[in-house]
Amino acid sequence: MDYDVLIIGSGPAGQHAAWQAARMGKRAAIIERKPKIGGAGLQTGTIPSKAMREVAYLLSRSGGMRQALSPDGISRHGLLADAVRRKGMVIAQQESVILQRLLRHGVALIPGEASFVDAHTLSVTDAAGNTRRISADVIILASGSRPRRPADIPFDKKTVLDSTSILNLRHLPDSLLVVGGGVIACEFVSIFAALGVQVCVVDSHAQLLEYLSEDVVGVLADSFLGMGVKFHMKERVAEIRCEENGTITVLESGKQIRTDAVLYAQGRQPNSDTLQVEKAGVHAQDGWIDVNAHFQTNVPHIFAVGDLIGRPALASTGMEQGRAAVLHALGGEQHVTADNLPMAVYTIPEISYVGKTEKEVQKENIPYIVGRAYFKDSARGQIIGDAQGMLKLLVDTRNEKLLGVHIVGEQASELVHIGQLVMNLHGTVRDLISNVFNYPTLAECYKLAALDCTHQLEQKKM
Numbered sequence: 147m148d149y150d151v152l153i154i155g156s157g158p159a160g161q162h163a164a165w166q167a168a169r170m171g172k173r174a175a176i177i178e179r180k181p182k183i184g185g186a187g188l189q190t191g192t193i194p195s196k197a198m199r200e201v202a203y204l205l206s207r208s209g210g211m212r213q214a215l216s217p218d219g220i221s222r223h224g225l226l227a228d229a230v231r232r233k234g235m236v237i238a239q240q241e242s243v244i245l246q247r248l249l250r251h252g253v254a255l256i257p258g259e260a261s262f263v264d265a266h267t268l269s270v271t272d273a274a275g276n277t278r279r280i281s282a283d284v285i286i287l288a289s290g291s292r293p294r295r296p297a298d299i300p301f302d303k304k305t306v307l308d309s310t311s312i313l314n315l316r317h318l319p320d321s322l323l324v325v326g327g328g329v330i331a332c333e334f335v336s337i338f339a340a341l342g343v344q345v346c347v348v349d350s351h352a353q354l355l356e357y358l359s360e361d362v363v364g365v366l367a368d369s370f371l372g373m374g375v376k377f378h379m380k381e382r383v384a385e386i387r388c389e390e391n392g393t394i395t396v397l398e399s400g401k402q403i404r405t406d407a408v409l410y411a412q413g414r415q416p417n418s419d420t421l422q423v424e425k426a427g428v429h430a431q432d433g434w435i436d437v438n439a440h441f442q443t444n445v446p447h448i449f450a451v452g453d454l455i456g457r458p459a460l461a462s463t464g465m466e467q468g469r470a471a472v473l474h475a476l477g478g479e480q481h482v483t484a485d486n487l488p489m490a491v492y493t494i495p496e497i498s499y500v501g502k503t504e505k506e507v508q509k510e511n512i513p514y515i516v517g518r519a520y521f522k523d524s525a526r527g528q529i530i531g532d533a534q535g536m537l538k539l540l541v542d543t544r545n546e547k548l549l550g551v552h553i554v555g556e557q558a559s560e561l562v563h564i565g566q567l568v569m570n571l572h573g574t575v576r577d578l579i580s581n582v583f584n585y586p587t588l589a590e591c592y593k594l595a596a597l598d599c600t601h602q603l604e605q606k607k608m
Contacts, residue, residue: 152282157185159452160288163468168251175254201229202340291453319406331411339373490559501550517599525586
């Protein structure tokens with residue numbers, strides 16, 4: 147065999163699989179079809195959208211568009227240029243870090259498009275059309291996903307966009323219609339609304355991020371309304387037409403919405419169509435690869451990790467899946483990933499949670515109470531001016547353990563890890579009370595919410 151471990155895809159899952167194999171002294175290589183490494187996580191998804199979001203966030207904190215303009219009047223297009231420039235700098239820096247780390251560990255990088263010849267052999271075709279065959283004992287599929295692009299949507303990368311092409315805009319539209327109410331859609335609503343674009347949202351659900359609690363999403367919706375976002379909920383798109391001066395979106399209800407541009411952000415699809423996994427005997431369903439608890443496919447030496455296997459499709463979980471797959475493949479070691487994985491939505495304000503939602507708790511008939519703390523009641527929340535932020539604990543009344551932690555507000559994606567640790571270490575709500583938090587901090591809201599919980603628990607005993 148040419149390599150011990152051969153990985154298809156250089157995104158977060160592929161990188162961590164390669165590093166793990168190299169640290170174990172194995173010959174590892176990554177095949178990447180794009181001219182730059184990092185996958186969607188670095189090049190077209192996670193990192194670039196968050197880098198642009200940071201510019202929009204700083205603008206929103208400055209009091210809005212008018213206050214952000216300098217005396218000579220920075221144009222709205224200049225603001226977008228700043229966001230794009232920041233995005234490019236972050237990508238370049240991260241790409242350099244990843245490349246140096248891979249090379250330092252002795253991981254080979256092979257450019258080209260990979261497809262199976264048989265269960266141990268891949269055919270790799272580079273940009274010049276040259277093809278060679280490469281074999282390996284273990285093959286890990288980490289080719290990721292891309293935005294779903296239905297055939298009836300007239301994508302043109304100028305006025306009708308997906309979540310990749312919108313990152314390459316050079317001029318801000320005056321108005322933008324966003325189709326979808328999920329994570330990606332909401333993140334871009336935040337960015338463009340904060341940059342002064344008139345945004346409207348069309349979604350088939352009754353609320354944004356429909357799987358989350360109404361009170362948490364309500365804070366986000368109020369923020370959107372404050373930025374002038376308009377909602378068309380419980381509506382579906384019947385047609386999108388490109389016209390000379392923009393787009394017309396026709397809804398099934400008959401409404402017509404005219405905007406300069408449309409962002410279609412409804413789902414992603416797996417990058418497995420060119421892999422020809424059937425030649426290796428690997429089972430796939432609609433392109434998604436089926437795996438077991440060790441991320442093995444039905445062919446024991448072929449693994450799949452990251453977006454390619456479906457939910458939760460996060461960079462953080464993909465990294466752990468890559469490591470776990472290699473550990474199992476090379477040593478049979480049991481790599482147990484924590485049950486409670488954090489999720490974050492990088493909107494303005496941020497939303498982050500870990501554990502169960504209220505809907506899940508109710509569905510499972512678990513007796514529970516809810517403890518809340520509001521950022522406006524904490525000294526740090528008052529200092530930073532976050533009047534809407536909230537931290538919410540779901541607690542099992544039978545054993546006082548945390549069932550879920552839900553946060554909306556500044557630094558939510560950082561704060562959630564405190565609750566995650568308590569949950570993964572099987573702590574109780576009283577552990578949060580006995581802990582000492584720096585003052586003033588937003589983390590102190592954990593103690594305030596925990597005290598709210600214990601007060602309710604004591605009331606129940608009376």
